[in-house]
Amino acid sequence: MPDHLTIVDHPLVQHKLTVMREVATPTATFRQLLREISQLLAFEVTRDLDLTTRQIETPLCEMQAPTLAGRDPALISILRAGNGFLDGMLDLIPFARVGFVGLQRDEETLEPMQYYFKVPDRLDERAVIVVDPMLATGHSSAAAIDLLKQNGAKNIRLMCLVAAPEGVAHMHEKHPDVPLVIAALDDHLNEKGYIVPGLGDAGDRMFGTK
Template sequence: MSEHVTVVDHPLVQHKLTQMRVKDTPTADFRRLLREIAHLLAYEVMRDLPLEQTRIETPMEPMTAPQIEGKKLVLVSILRAGNGLLDGVLDLVPQARVGHIGLYRDPETLVAVEYYLKVPSDIEDRLVIVVDPMLATANSASAALTRLKEVGARNLKFLCLLAAPEGIETLSREHPDVPIFTASIDDRLDDHGYIRPGLGDAGDRMFGTR
């Protein structure tokens, strides 16, 4: 497996992921669990953010204290399922800029087709964290990263809930400069491009659609 893949195996992450996998977990609980896991994954994906010292005044006295250095983050959600992770990460960094890229997977070819893109104009100056719960074939993720690089993104990370070995292999080959963060690497993809054992379609389970 690629050396730039980080599996966040914290017990709380794994416990909540197991609850999400259960087929009878209600939609409201699924959304809540995804948001909670996003909080925990965000700690890891932002572990190496640079800090700078700034002067502040506490109720007791002035001091020098660390804060995140320079321009802040851009979070880019791959629509629509990415919004579940996006909301959780935004809870921790509400000052982050937000972008969206709309892609759908052609059911016959499994190739990603873009239908929407809106990102901040200064994306080249910011760390860009791309979020999508499922890294399956990686066709959508790879297409999203390619487009973001085309519009200026230079510092990218990819955050997902589940990944298939095939998806990791593809994304690592096509974007070796983009580290991957996930809660689990599952067994395989099936013939329809779904992660096994997985948790089904994350978007459908999040929004209560089929």
């Protein structure tokens, strides 16, 4: 397994992912499971956030207690499916800043086309967590991270639900400094660029648009 890749094999993550893969799982259930699984993955993707200490008073004494250091983290959703991760992550990190990158895949070339970009300021001083449920070719995620780096981001990590080997390889080639946290590494991409076995189009299944 590549050094930059972490697969979260926690039993609850794997169980919830199995239910999400099933074609018969309804939209409301899929959406709720995506929120729940994002919280579980968030524990791993935030594991190395910097800590400092501050003095507090407990009911018994004063102490130097650990607290997150630096500016609030930034959660960056790759539209539209990335939004399914935001609610769960904001439950855990309610003070996080949120940004959005809109990239639409050209169905002929499979290359990403930008249509929206709005992110927090001072990305160079924040831990930046990019979220997108499906890492297929990896082109959209790599392009989004290109844009974030151009806007100053340095401390970046990518969180996905399911990845294809092709996407993992592309991300490592383009951004070897970006750790990748996923729930499953699937088998391959089909001729249309979809992950197999996968779970279909995460955005369509989450929003009920197909």
